[in-house]
Amino acid sequence: MLLGIEIGGTKLQLGLGRGDGTLVALWRGSVESAAGGDGIRRQIVTAVPELLKSAGLTHTDLRGVGVGFGGPTDDTTQRVIKSHHVAGWDDFPLADWVAELTGLPTVICNDADVAALAEATHGAGRGLSPLFYMTVGTGIGGGLVIDGKMYRGCGRGAVEIGHLRVRDGDILEAYAAGWGIAARANRLAATDERYAALRRSVGRDLTGKDIATAAAAAGDPAGRDALDLALDAIAEALGQMIKLLCPRRVVIGGGVSLMGDELFFEPLRRRVSAAAFPPFAGLTDIVPAALGEEVVIHGALALARQQLGG
CATH class of the missing domain: 3.30.420.40 (ATPase, nucleotide binding domain)
Known part of the structure; x- marks a missing residue:
């Protein structure tokens, strides 16, 4: 099982699945841009255990995490370059932060790129x-x-x-x-x-x-x-x-x-x-x-499956 995260300018979503086009569980929230990146990260800290509980799962059931981020990202460093919509993300080590939070290997990429992967793979x-x-x-x-x-x-x-x-x-x-x-x-x-x-x-x-x-x-x-x-x-x-x-x-x-x-x-x-x-x-x-509103989640899961195994 994999965890997918979408971090957008107005929307935050987390989903569980195997990267095969089917979601096991979904958590959805709104982004308060005034709270900046810190506010979004606090939401993620709260949302991960809520999502796992709703699906009857624990961290031990997960193999890895994929993240689709609403802004440019660096494949080599796995850091956010910047967000054009929300402050507090410039040069942020997002993959390392998520890995520390979850204890799981994590891969990140731009949200439009992972959405493209989702539509190409399952859509x-x-x-x-x-x-x-x-x-x-x-x-x-x-x-x-x-x-x-x-x-x-x-x-x-x-x-x-x-x-x-x-x-x-x-x-x-x-x-x-x-x-x-x-x-x-x-x-x-x-x-x-x-x-x-x-x-x-x-x-x-x-x-x-x-x-x-x-x-x-x-x-x-x-x-x-x-x-x-x-x-x-x-x-x-x-x-x-x-x-x-x-x-x-x-x-x-x-x-x-x-x-x-x-x-x-x-x-x-x-x-x-x-x-x-x-x-x-x-x-x-x-x-x-x-794939509708969940396209980035499907893409994040597909990315994790490709790069981390599922």
Whole structure:
């Protein structure tokens, strides 16, 4: 049995399983960003025994721990490089800390990379290689799996698609991540009546979730405009990635994947197809992720199984 941990910017999850796509038990909590890394670590200290108790297990039943962390990590040192969302993680020895807490061998990696491993192994990319995974939510991350192995460049990560520069030179996250969509919407609310009306309707500054909700409402002009811009930017970034890597499948997860085919996936497929490099046309399909909110836990468990045995 293995323990998987997801440490995100807004979410903390722990799960038990064998890395075979099935969870035995799950613990889920919210992250209080103001408490920083120390606060999250205190939550983990409390959550581990609670999770084991709920499953009727003890530490002696576990073989190892895998961690998916919401930020860049170093494969060699097994340390966090930094978190873009929560303070208190810079150069933190996370694998050593978890190993000391649990008494178990521990391996860590970036959350988008382990999510890619999960979808390639147990989800929408099963049996296909290369598999490119993209998560679109508060931020935008990417992961590449080739023949069942994560591609991590020189050991600090790779395929950071959210930081590709698109359109007029800003990064993809500025157009299509939750923070970027919200920042643009609130700027436009000062001069564009579509966004001003939406901000008046919610009675405060707009969030990415407000825009997504508006986009799902038929006829809302601000939501439609924001979604069209996000789709254009994502399609441009995916087009660049496909020209370089030509994966067999692109799997997209995160909150955006819940918008469905009509609003998100079909318009995105049309945009990517229209700008395809002709020799590669039709070789890469684009589908929603299959593993839902537990994808990083499944990936952390799969990582532990690969590297530590299960």
